[in-house]
Amino acid sequence: MNRGFASLHPSPCFLYYVSLVILAMIIYHPLFLSLALCAQILLNIMQDGGKKLKESIKYFIFLGLLIFLINPIISHRGQTVLFYFFDNPVTLEAVIYGFVMMMSLLTILVAFISYNLVITPDKFMFLFSSIFPKTAFMCMMAMRFVPVLRKRSQDIALVQKTRGTDTSTGSFVQRIKNGMQIIIILITWSLEEAIITSRSMRARGYGITKDRTSYFDYKMTKRDWTVLGLIILSFGNLLYCWHCGIGYFQVYPEVSALTLDIDTGLFLAASLIYLAIPIVIEGAERLIWL
Amino acid sequence: MQGGKIHKGKIRLMLTITSIAVILMFSVYAADKFLMPVSFVLLILSMIPFYLEFEKKELNAEEMVLIAMLSALAAVGRVPFAALPSIQPTSFIVIMSAMAFGKEVGFLVGNTAALISNIFLGQGPWTPWQMVSWGMMGFTAGWLKDVNLMESKHRLCFFGFVWGFLFGWMMNLWVLLFFQLSDISWKLILSSCIASFKFDLNHALCNVVFMLLFHERFMKVFSRIKEKYGLLK
Structure with a gap:
């Protein structure tokens, strides 16, 4: 709007x-x-x-x-x-x-x-970044990761299901264990991916200039x-x-x-x-x- | 150099304490009328020193992305469990990040996780309260680890258990203040804590179960990244 x-x-x-x-x-x-x-x-x-x-x-x-x-x-x-x-x-x-x-x-x-x-x-x-640029940048990145992680966790759950690791069946403790299995895979994968992302950021010159520009320019x-x-x-x-x-x-x-x-x-x-x-x-x- | 640093830190601490004292004095003067606005100002003021510290730190790209990713992981953990009140792995992930990467990261992860998960679950006056509560959960975990009080698994479980209740009690305060009931008494606070006992117990037990079952595996994954790339030493 x-x-x-x-x-x-x-x-x-x-x-x-x-x-x-x-x-x-x-x-x-x-x-x-x-x-x-x-x-x-x-x-x-x-x-x-x-x-x-x-x-x-x-x-x-x-x-x-x-x-x-x-x-x-x-x-x-x-x-x-x-x-x-x-x-x-x-x-x-x-x-x-x-x-x-x-x-x-x-x-x-x-x-x-x-x-x-x-x-x-x-x-x-945009408002926040004029006072705390680094924090706003970090929040922005985290926001972007949320949909990525959701998609990724669905993918992992699908693959794990074929191996019999399912969160919808079994006893309560078994279900928590299976759910956490998915989260641990997600974390290992995503942290490695984070390093790749940051290397690519560095290759494009992150941290060279002190003043960051913003995509939105109001x-x-x-x-x-x-x-x-x-x-x-x-x-x-x-x-x-x-x-x-x-x-x-x-x-x-x-x-x-x-x-x-x-x-x-x-x-x-x-x-x-x-x-x-x-x-x-x-x-x-x-x-x-x- | 070292002396200068400590001196600066002391001045900043004194400034923070004075500003909080001034606001508290104002709130006493304004009696019980403006508890809600005063509580917001205090919450925001209490977060600002952490942000200032973070702004000043020289962080490379890897560390920035890592903190953002940890926050996103903690936030995502909350979303699928939204229908089950107080059962979520967010608190556990916040505590684990603090244990692996230190108290500042713990605060930032808890703080950001609350902020961005509420973008998906609904932003409201409760957001700053959750930000401070989860932030302090991460900060205290990292701080207790620094003074070598978190070595055994039993202590970690106990810590998670206690914070399950503390978190719930802080949220109760929010509800009481938001409803701006004209008589906030100890009796009322106590009765709200009794009313929320079941949810807080869920949260506490959930933390303990996660600690017992997954503590080692999480520490392994986090330390691996930390050692492999030499991050956030």
């Missing part, structure tokens, strides 16, 4: 997801969290028609409800007792805290789905800088609000009322600007091209 939000340089995209997860973890305002969740669901639908979201939505709802229900049972903090459950007080505060945690968790989980669509492993490695364009600036500004704005206590929602020891004064209104408007960034980018492209 290479359109909309994902067509930007990886760094503004990465920063957006990191900042979103941070905000979802520190701002407990129910309205903010609801807005964030709705925005993330909308973003997912715009990106791939909500296909990936549909696959895991049941599991997410189950997890969310679990927290929503467990918190009031475990935690007895708070002043407003609603009722007694097996002689344990269930407080309004604990219920609301459970709800807030559920919204926060759902926002993070849904954001991760969209993250996986936008920041593919190669983009992540360049920051004017558009990327604008979006990056916008994200930093609106994120900083929200952090500042949080620092000053605007949009602070107190749960313990006594839940505060949800009031809509000017401060909260401005705070919500600021959050809307922040949350709308990727949606506007996706939407604008749609308006132009579709």
Whole structure:
């Protein structure tokens, strides 16, 4: 996928997801969290028609409800007792805290789905390689070896089967032994192969130049800088609000009322600007091209 | 020269400890509100010194590919067993690599194996926790070997057994922090450890069985490569 939000340089995209997860973890305002969740669901639908979201939505709802229900049972903090459950007080505060945690968790989980669509492993490695080039290179190689090793282990298993070494029959210990036999052959083979790979790397001049180039060459364009600036500004704005206590929602020891004064209104408007960034980018492209 | 090196190492150690102390102080100030973000920062900070060390090392092509291959092997070992919780040869391969190639390699193999296996099994907030847990499993194995505490097979088995539980307990902490339950008490931690006892026992016993059955053969394969090509001395 290479359109909309994902067509930007990886760094503004990465920063957006990191900042979103941070905000979802520190701002407990129910309205903010609801807005964030709705925005993330909308973003997912715009990106791939909500296909990936549909696959895991049941599991997410189950997890969310679990927290929503467990918190009031475990935690007895708070002043407003609603009722007694097996002689344990269930407080309004604990219920609301459970709800807030559920919204926060759902926002993070849904954001991760969209993250996986936008920041593919190669983009992540591109970002990582500017700070830790050697480590990123090593991870990249290891990533490439995984499919090779899987294919290889199937080949070995097939050959071993003709010799009667089978992982699907026999006693438990026998099966573990047979499985490990395959892994040991795989290791011996692959380590030798690794040496051949590295000799060929050396023959092509690995280690001669200090600065390694990257296969992917993302360049920051004017558009990327604008979006990056916008994200930093609106994120900083929200952090500042949080620092000053605007949009602070107190749960313990006594839940505060949800009031809509000017401060909260401005705070919500600021959050809307922040949350709308990727949606506007996706939407604008749609308006132009579709 | 030697003195200068030790001096530098001391300064770095002090810097690390101070930054961790500052963050812990911040988390005390922020009380029990921001356990999750603080835990992430601490996890990432704890991994950075290892990466910096690795970046500085002069490694030739053979050693780079070897570390990558060991990580891939440990990661692949995890994938076919994904359906059986806590039964996998990854921990065993991580410990064996540390025994053969030293503590730094042990850390890198455990760390990378967690990162890249999650690309196939699903990346999430648990990734840094697994990275640190498996990394520390490899690091402690190599470290105990350096101080000659891992000579007999019984000790190795015991080590694998203990780490089976430690790994599970570290993962429990992740779950507790992620659910951000408002009262994290010792009682809650204890009950989560009791709830996961069966899985941790599986992991621990699985490590012991692998150690008993395959320790010699793995060491043979790894030492052969090490001796034959003179790698990672």
